[in-house]
Every structure is written in C-alpha cells, then in structure tokens.
Amino acid sequence: MDIGILRRDGRTDPFFDGAAGGRLVIRRCAACDRWLAPDAGGCPDCGSDDLAWAEASGEAALVTWTVLHGRPADDGTVPPPVRLALVELAEGPWLHARLTDVDPERLREGLPLRAVFRHPPEGESYVLFEPR
C-alpha cells in the first residue's frame, strides 16, 4: 500500500515535530495528567480540553491486529499485505498503527513493541511499531 505524502494540518503539528526527531509525542491532560492519543479532542475523564503535548516512552504492547490484503488487480497481481494493529502504549492510550519487521508467527496479544520512525524524502515523518 503506497503511503503517499503526509502533510501537517495545524492541529497535530507537535506529533510530527516529535516524529522528525525520533520521539513519540502524544497528548496529556494538563488538568489530570491522563495520557491521550495525538488526535484526542478532550480528556474523557475530567472533561478538560486543555491538552498538553508530552513525550511518551515509545514502548507499547499489541492488543489486536489484522493483515490487510489489497484487492487483486485485473492482471491477478496482489499488492503486498499490510499489518495493522491496535497498540497499547505503556502510558495507556491505544493507537491505530502499522506494524513493521514482525514475524507473522510471533503475533500474539501482549507482544512487546516499540515505536520506530520513518523519514521519507518528501512530506512528514511517521511512526510504525516493531517488536522489541
């Protein structure tokens, strides 16, 4: 699956600043300290919408996964499958993520993962997760 080019949207720029520097930057509620995903709009616990940005450890565990298969082309060729997952960050939030460098036989609930970053020649950096 061709990723295409990633651009900033003005709302999640600190995440991309972090990714460019190899750091996983997510949201953290300024009022109650709860960690949240980078696209969280408010704190579901205390209701505050005052969310700071903070650097997470990058450590995670596998919750559930899928192997996404592209539709076969007219000539019968099939695009390479993509491994997608819900990962649970050590700080608690779940992220929808793509896995990389993972042996399919090793996939299991709780598999320890770490964030790794890719820096394409054009557009923003992005995060993947690999076994640790």
Added chain:
Amino acid sequence: MTGSTAGAAIAGLGMTELGKVYGRSPRRLAADAVRRAVADAGLSLADLDGLLVSHGTSGSPGVELAAALGLRDLRLLTQMNAFGATAGAMVAYAAMSVLSGAASTVACVFADAPLRPRRSAGSAYQRDAAEWYGYGGMTAALGFRSVNAFYALAARRHMLRYGTTSEQLGAIAVSTRQWAARNPLAQMREPITLADHQNSRWVAEPLHLLDCCLVSNGAVAVVVTGADRARDLAQPPVHLWGWGQGHPGHRRERGSDFGLTTGAAVSGPIAMKMAGVSVDDIDVCQIYDCYTYTVLVSLEDYGFCPKGEGGPFVASGVLGPGGALPTNTGGGQLSGYYMWGMTPLSEAVIQARGHGGDRQVPRNDVILVSGNGGVLDHHSTLIVSPHPKGA
C-alpha cells in the same frame, strides 16, 4: 391534537430496485421509496405530516427531500444520523411523535448510491489520496482507509479473548446465504458452503470476503402511524412494541471493551422491557450484519447465549432455515442488500406481515430488529409484532 393511545405501527414499506442501480441520484431514490411506501400503505403523499431522512456515504438527501416530494405543512421534518443505528432511531422517533400527537403519519427513509459503474464495490467505501493531512491522515495513509480494518481488529480481539474461529463466522455467512437463496430481492442467491467461505480471499484477516457485506444503491422507506389507524389501511400493521438505543463510547485506552461488547447490551434490554418481552420470547432476529462477526457479538449482547459463546452458538445451525432462532431471513446485508439499518427493518416488516414467501418463518409473533453504526459505536433495537401491544 392528541396522540395515538393504541400504540404505533408501521403501515407502509417502500423499496426501490436495490444493488447495481445506476442513473438515479440518492434524492431521487429516496423520493421513489417514500412514494412506494405511501402507496403500499394505501395512503397518498398528502397524508404525510412527518418526514425523517437519512443518507449513507453519498451525503444526500437531507431535509430538502420534503420539497422534492412537494410535501406541505409538515409537523415533523429532520435529518437523522447514527450511521447503521439510524433506521431504528428514526422509527422510534416517528413512533414517539405519533404517540405524543406531534405528528400522525411519518415517513422514514434511507437512500444511498455509493456504487458507480466499472468501479469495485470495495472502493466505494475506501478513502484514497496522494496527500494526507495531520495525525488522522497519517493513520489512514498507513492503511486505515476503510472500515474493514477496524472491524477486523474487533473480530480478532473477540477471537483472542473467547476462542471464536473463522469457521464459526463462516457458519453465519452460510446460513445467511441459505435465506438469501429464498429471497427474490437478494443480490447474492447462489448457495455457498463453509469451504467457499474459507477459500474466499482475505479482505482483512481474520475476515474473508464472505465475512463482508455487499454494497448497494437504492432506497427504503417505511410509514409509521397510529396502530388504530394502521388497522384500517392497506397492509397488515406491524406494531412497534419497544425501542432502545445504546452508545457505549468505548475508550481507546487500556481496559477498553472494544471488540468484546456492543451497545446492544444496553439497547436490547431497554427495548425488550418496553415491549414486555424477554430474550426467550424472540421468534426471529433481523440483525445488522455489516460483517458476520457483527451478528455474533450482537447475539451475545442481546443475551441469546452467554458472552463469549457466540461462536459455538452460531455454528450449531440455529440461525438458518429450520433453526430455533431464524436470523436475517432475507439474506441480510451479507447476501441480500446493503441499505444500512433499513435492511434488517425491511425484512422484519415483510416477516411480520407474513409476506416472506418461501422464506416466511412459521413463528413471527415477536421480531427483534438490530441496527449497528460506526465501529460498534451505536446500537438501536426495535421489537415489532403482527399483534397489537398487550393484546
């Protein structure tokens, strides 16, 4: 104006041609379905004093449908959206309006036209772009471009927790196709075997192609009115005994029940209590089946089997023709037609009227209709019956 004291009922059902239906806009399809529903009831458009509108991916129609139909002096008009739970929510709102006297005769319609000629059904529900914006855009770029991946994550989680298998999901695909084979309205009527299910290509593991619903163009409408009035109209009334909604708001964080439970665990008991029935009284189920897995987890949450035992339950053959709990008797969304929440609702109306032909179930006294929207985010439940409530 006083409301109906005899309860509310569905008096009309209108369906356009469904499937690869091209050349008509969603608004035109919706208008056609409303006209058919009104005619089916033995009414005219001028009898409507309420219209509830919902749409699918096309983003149309909205409340302008009333003007397109030439409706005047409506007392109730709005667009509603809880995705796949909308049909049940619309019917409940229409019923409450009839009971309160806010309106007397309300049409509820859904229309969509995502299919285009020479374009795959799957691409109709998939985002694609050369450039993606922000964190959400990154998630889509990395592969979360259609709902398939999200439901696959949910199904896998159920498998990990409860040992549910792909073969058990396949039993739902097979039984649903058995029903579709008996329904002339169904898009896919060729019988399939469990082996066909297992051999169908992967879409998003653990979901095979035959775990996934169809994509359809078309529109479906119903007319809701007072039960006393419905009795004197053209069709046997389908009485609305109970309704409920459930929106669990699963959090995306440690401890979440995502994939394990749905809003049916809330909407079901509310609707059944209002109807004065228990799960043991349900004769037939029409359950939103965007994926086979959705049926399995919904059946658990309604209480037809204990949590986690949905796999063995569906594999026992209970859902198919001749089974103890006939489910998705028109072929559902997997094999029939994909009109979001109108798929289960329309088949419930047909079964309650006794108009099911080759697929008519022998016992139709209490029918459960289940809608599911988002990724297990929104549930609606209706309990309907050929009999007046409390009779």
